[in-house]
Structure formats: structure tokens, C-alpha cells
Amino acid sequence: MSLYAQYQKETKTSNGGLYAQYQASIAPPDPSSFGQIVKNTVSDLGSFAAQTGKDIWGALTTKPAPKSLDMQKSLKVGWDTISATVQDTSERFQKLSTALTTPVGGLKKAVATGEALMGVVNNLFLGITAPMKAAASIPVVGYVADGVNNLFSALGVGGADVVSKAVDGLPMSQQTRDTIRPLAQEIGALTAQIAAGKLGNDGVVKIKAKSKEILDTINSELQVAKTTVQGRIPKDIKVSGESVAQPVSFYNKYQAEQALPIIQMGVKPKETLPTIQIGETSPRVAPPVVPESAPTAPIAPVIGEIAPVVKTRATQAIKPIEGTGEVKTRGVAESIEATAIEKGIVDTLGDLPQYKAVNFKEQATLVSDLISKDPEGARAIALGDKPAPNGVIPEMVAVGVEKQAIKVGDVQTLIDLTNSKLTVAGTTMGQRIAAYGQRDVASPIGAIQDIQTARAATIKTRGVDVPKEVVKETANMKREVVEAVKKSRPKWEDFIKEITCGY
């Protein structure tokens, strides 16, 4: 039942009844009622569970991809993964939308919400599974990629047991598997809860953090794998189309404008070694052009232009080619999230003549492009650590990053933004304030700042000198750190032994 419906039906509740219900809804779930909720949910989740089981089985029994050095094939596999996941997410959201607008039971709504969030989770894993699928067809590294892919596919459908099996299947050392296992199991459990509609955005945030830890661990293992095969990989990998001078091979169209996290293949960066670029969106990509030398049919992204990019260092200097057909202005990432950011900003500008709405609309477009192309860079701009590109108002980037963070439930970014130099300075800057005016009334950053200011004022009335106390506590912390370092003195010799050659 919607809040409005409750409000309308509320005739005999005690004073503030709706508020109490609302408060209850924001409180952590009562463990005692959890069992009952689960019990009631079982029947509705029956079909969902059956499908999930099928998915899990599929994930575990997927045969390793055939290994080859055809980068175009690799890319296609990656693209297919993205396309499928995006379409799946879109369907899930459509379901949620229908459930939320049609008078159905709360349980069904919860299921739909869970399914939609599962879409979000899968999108989250997309950045991992897509490049891994692409890498799956590369020798040696591909076997690791297969394992990672299976793991995250299992995580995507949820369930701690399945995840544990997927971890066992990883072609990695026992130590790495042991490190990953608890993290993966936790993600599995979280995913299952999300699927059941019991966890919201905060669950996604946790999953994101845990996934990052897993990837970090896997990356270390990958380095070992790379070292092992270093001697076996030819210095100059033939990539279809690369040798042709004109036209430039199709995959260059997907080349990132700015450097993104790269899995470097090889111990030291080699100019000609292939690298795997993790999920990147090509900004304004030309329509597919059939490269003369391409042995396979052109792969035309249908929905957008996000694609894992396989490139060589040597190709970095090559600019994306200009197409002749219809220019596609949005990538997949943009269509899902960046467009929403733009919409969020632009919607509030409909009748703002004095702010020259057209300029802000342009700003909104620039910002959404920036966020989808270079999320980390946009974050740095929003935090005031990096200047904004020419023509972009940094505060607009801050507002865009904030909206994006709200959308994906990235609490840490929101907290960081409250301390951003830009956010603080923004309140005193004349014209730039207009950009902050686009922030929603219920802006979490504004709210957090207000709360912190109010709390600081309250503490001051208690006679506490906050800056002085901060200095005092900082000194205490440093003292404790020094103590800890002193205590760890015996570990130093072990450390040196561990890093000594031949240990």
C-alpha cells in the first residue's frame, strides 16, 4: 500500500501514525519478523527460484571459451554479454514499473523490486564479466577469466553455496581462493537478499565494495599468470585490422579518450602488448564502418557504444575515426544512468529563463558525457581535486555526480562530497550558486551538511571547542599509530625475509 493510500485510509491511528509507519520503514528489519516474511515470500518466489537454479547450473556448467587471439571475436563476446545484461535489466525495471503502478500485493512488489535491483547488481558485475568474457578467448589469461566470469555469473544469480562452488572452480591458488571465498559468500548472501527484495541500494553498495576486493585479489593472481606466460606471448600480437593503415581498424572507434584502469599484460608495460581496458564508453562514436581488412562482419552496437576496449599502446595516438552515417550520441551507460542525470538536471530548468536554460541544458549534456566517460575524473572534479574541462561548470559536475551517487546508492561518494572543497566554496560563489540551485530539496549532501553544522553548533553550546578537540584527538590517534608501529617491530625482519629473492 502506498503512503498516499495509507494516508487516505488512516482514520483511527494514533497521532503521527503515518510517521511511525514511515519511521518503521526506515528502521533496520526486525529479525524476529524476518522468518515470517521469508515464509510468506516462498510461494511468490517459487518460479523465481526455479529460474535462479537454472541460471546457477548454467553458470557452473559453462564450458570454457575456446582460446584464440582474435580480438574481434573477443570483443563480440564481451559485447554480447553487455547487450544481454542491459536488456535483462531493462526488462526487470519494466516489471518493477508495472508492479509499482498496478495494484498488486506488497509481496509481489517486493519481488519486482528485488528483480530490478538484481538488474542493478548484474550491471555492477557487467563491468567485470564483460571484459572477462572478452579476455576468456586469450590463452592462459583466458582460463583465469573463465573462472572469474563463472564466479561473477554465479554471484549475479545469488546464493552462498553456489558461489562457494564457483570459487572452488577458479584456476587460482588455494590462498587466493581462501581469500576470495568469504567475500564471495557475503556477496552471494547479499545478492540473494536483494533478489528477495529485502535489501535496497545499501546492499548494492556493499556488493560493489566486496566485488572490488575480489577483483583486487584476482588481479594479484593475474600478475602471477602473466609472469608465467610472459615468455610465451609473442611481442607483437597480431590483431585483426591493426596492420592496416587506412582505414583504421574498427576497434579504434571504441578507444577511450582518457586512460582508465588497465589490466596490463606482462610484468613491465610493453609498447606492443595488448591491454584490457575495463568498461569504457566511447564518447560520440561513429556508425559502424566496415574495415577493409576486418575478417569478420562489423560489430555494430545496437543499444549504445559501451564496450570493453582492447587496444595496444601503439594505437593510443590514433584518433577515433569520423563516421559518415548517423551519429549516435549516447552509449549504453549514458542511456541507463547518464541520461537520468541529465534529465534530473534539465527537468528543473524548464522554466528558468534568467538562468539561460539552454546553457544549463548544454552543461547537463556535457556533465552526463563526462560522468559516463570518466566517472573517476568526474568524481575528482566534484571533490575539487581536479579542474573541470573547459566549458564545464565544476559545480554542475558536482551536482551530476551527486545525482549519480544517489541513483546507485553510493553513500561514500555522497559523504565525500559533503567535505568537497567545491561544495563548501560553492556556497559563496555568485553565479556558480545557480548550479547548486539545481540540487534537489532532499539533497543528501545538503542534508548531511546541515546536520553536521547543527551538531557542531549544539556541541559548541555544551562548551566543547570542536577545532581544539579535533587537534587533541588527532594527536591521540597518531600516538596510537606510533605504538602500533613499535609493537610490530618483530614483524620487520620477517617482512624482509619474505621479499628476499629465493625466500
Place this chain on the structure above:
Amino acid sequence: MSFCLPKEFSEKFTLALKRGEIVPEKLASMSSEERSTFFSDIVGKDNAFDVNALFESKLLLKDYKTGLVSWAKKVSGITETARKDLISKIERLKKVLSASEERTFLADLAEQKLGTKVTFEEATTITRLSSEIAKSREAIPESSPIRSKERLEYGVRAVLFKEYIDGLKGKAGVLGMPLKDWIKQPSAWFDTLAGTTKSIVASLDNSFVGRQGIKLLYTHPTIWMRAFLKTWSDIGKELIGIDASLAVKADVASRPNALNGKYEAGKYDLGIKSEEAFPTSIPSKIPILGRLYKASEAAYNGAALRMRSDYADYLIAKAEKFGVDTLNKAQAEGIGKLTNSMTGRGSGGIVPVTEGASRFVNIAIFSIKFFKSNFDTLTGHRLGFGVEKGVARDFVRKEAATNLAKIIGTTAIILYTAENLWPGSVETDPRSADFGKIKIGATRFDITGGMGSLVVLASRIVPTVHNGKLSFWSKSSTSGKYTDLLAGKYGQMNVLDVIENFVEGKASPLSGILRDVWKGEHFGGEKVTPTSIAQNLLTPISIQTFQDLQNNRNAAPLISSMILEGLGISANTYSPKR
């Protein structure tokens, strides 16, 4: 692991460690670059970078976290949740921080320990609620009418979000702060006492409609009527225990002009917690009577918000046709001032803006904003000079003049009718306190919503002619005699006394008691006693009026007088002193 340290360097390192050339604590306090440089002397330039990187990730980061966790475990005066939050933040550290990063990080931790920082859990909830609000806002179709399902869905969430944030600020609850803070702040006691007595005295009626809202009755009766009718359903809901204010606030928060930022740009007083007559909700905690109190508070606040928002919407549309940019703060604030004044909330001028001044005024004066709103209405916002120059000033001048003309015209018609119904009931000389009132027996009904008293004051403090003599004149409302305020007779009133009496009449219940104690008598000559003090502090105006009506043989009929008093048409009963 791709890096390994050749044995010779490893031995050199161990030796340096044993000799005390490598002091762990000192290394910990160095920057990453400094450490690399330091290591290069021992393990060689080629290895220093890798050794330092491994040192940071394998030893230093762990020690750093251990030290901070140890600090977090030792700090006192925080809840276990806060402690967990601190530890969790420390555990999330992924790399050794640079000097500036460390400063920020440690300051953050310290502030979190002091309780000024929002915890991760709180931030998560805020983010989730905010996200839900954003979604419900997106779900509002552009053409959705006010108070539609979608709008109210959004409005309820927005209002409750604000309440949740207020709670986290520590401003929720009847005291407006946590009890432990309140106890430690004697100044807050006075605020609470002044606010509580004011709230009690203003309660048990539906007075907004006939007092603060009467200007809209005379100028925009349709807007007034809707709000007036709704006050009864608000009262009914509150009496049976339903929160009526949530729906009103949700309605206001979800209107198109709230969503497009026009309310905010014009500083319309629509997001306020409560009106100045009800600064606290402490009386609502009194068993049984508390519910009556809540009912009158809801009626008062509800009427104010409804009238203000309806009038704001009306004015915004009209002003835009006039060419005013209602999103331009400089222009919009003029429209906001006009709207607020027409609904009992004046601003600027004598209305304090600083916290300290507001606190003082709250304790000393009953309703300074209402007074200012009357002043602005009567002077047309100081002939428009109280509004930013430009098209907005032109618009406000025009609107204020029209409003004033309507108010004067309607009041004149009512007074004329009364005079014909009850000959002698209307005073036409503005130098008499009875001006603008209808006098039935010893009871005066103020149909001007307090504006009449300002006209009387102005008429007394400017030179006028009486019996051919130019002086400062005052006419007694009981005897009808004129007093030359410049005559200088012993014990007689002068112009300064007129002003002083006027200001004293605006005193809050708390400062009113002080005034009476200093004077040695209450208004009307009653002796000051502990009982009389308690009565004046805790008796709602409507009950005081009831007592006055009952105690005076010449008073107007009780029931009709009480109905009018309850609706804000002040009924003052007094006779000449014997």
C-alpha cells in the same frame, strides 16, 4: 609477486634495522617519497620504490589501521554504534595516506568521535530516503493537479524526510533539542517558558481565520473560505488523534511552485515548522487538554499554510503576467513579502533576523511578525520601498494598494452596517481605542485583525486638530473625553506614554507578567498575586475573554461573543474604572 630483494640488500636492511638506523616509528611518520629516498640509501635506488610499496601495503597500512582501531576502542563517551562506525571507516582504508589525506581523514574521525559527523549508517538512510523522494518526484506527471495522488506521495516523503533530518540535527521533539542539552542551557529554559506560555495563551480557538487571516477574507475571500472550511476538518482529525498537519505540509511541499523553486526563491514562509503563535508543542503533552491544544495548533498552522500557499500561487501567476521573474530572488522576494504579510508573517525592519535577537524578541513580544505584517499592509510595504526596485516593486505597489483599498472598503461597509444595526456601536475618530471596532455594551469586537490599533497609534502620535486646537490628541474609549497629550498636567498621559502603552500591549505572557509586577497591577487594575500570575501565564485568551464576559454585566451576549472570539475577532470587555 614479481619483485624480490637481492640477498645482499636484504642483509643490509636487516643490519640497519638491528643497528637502529631504521626506526619504524620514524618511517611511519615520513611521506611516501621520503621513505623511498630513505630506503634507497639501504637497498639501492632500483629497489627502493618496490620495497617501500611493499612496506606500505604489508606493514605500514596494517599498523596504521591497528593503531587507529586501538584509538577507536579506547575513546569514551560514544555509543557502540558510533564506535563500530569509526572502526568500519578505519578498516575501509585501502592505502597509506599522503600527509594532506591523512589530515583530512584523522580530522574526520575526530569529528565523528565528537558526534558532529553523520555516521555511515545515517548517511545510508539519508541517501535511500533521498533516492525514494527523487523517484517519487520523477513519478509526478507535469500536468498532475495539486493534491493529486502522485504529488501527495512525494509531499509526504519530502515532509517526513525533513522531520527525519531535524531529528538527526537534534532539533526534533518538543524542546527542540535533546533534554540533556536543554538542561545545560539556562537560556533555553527562558525560551521554553516564554514559548510554552505563549502557545497556551494562543490556544483553544480557531483564531487565525479572523485575526492573521482576516486580510485575505477582505481581499480574496475564495482563498480564505477554502482554508476556513478546512480548519474544521483539521480540528476534527486532531481531536480523534490523526495528524492533520502532515497532509497540509505534504500538499504545500508537492505543489508545482514548490518543485520548481519559486517558493524558495520568494522566501514564502511555507517550510516553517510552526507559526509564531505556537513556538512549542509542549502543551500537547498534557493529557486530554493536550489534544485540544493540538487541534487549535493544527487549525492555526493549517490555515496559515493553506492561505499562504494558495495566495502565493495566485500572486505568482499574476506577477508573471505582470512581467515579474518569480525565480529571480531579487524580484521574487517582494512577492514573498506581500504574501507573507497578507497572512500574518511580516519580515524585515523590526523583525529580528539573528538568532540572539530572535530569542530575545520571542521572550519579550507576543507576535512581532504579525505586528509587522499589519504595518506593511497598512503602509503598502512602505509605499513599495520595502521591496527591491524594479518591476516587482511596481507589482507589489499595485497589489498592496488594491488590497488596502479592499480592506478599508470592506471594513467601512461592516462598520457602517453595524452602526445602522446598533447605533453608537462604531467609533469614527481614529484617536480612540475603539476605532475599527464594533462596541456592543462593554465589549469591543476588533474586525480589523489588529490593524485598527496601529491606526489609533499613528493618529495619536501625529499632531491633529480638536476643537480648533492643533496638538497631540487621545480620546478615551470609556469616557469619550479628549486628552491633550501636550497639556503637561500632573499624572496625565503624554505622547511617550502612548507609545509605551502600545509596546507594553504587545508583550508576551512572560514579559507581560514582568510588566505587571513592576506596575503593581494587571491590566484593568487587578492586584498582582501568585495566582493571578499563574492565571495570566496559563489561561488561553479565549478563557480570559469568557471570564471577562461573565464578570461584566454590560458585556455583549456570551455565546455570540465567544464564537467571534474563537474565530479571531477579538472581544475585549472592559468598563470605566469605578
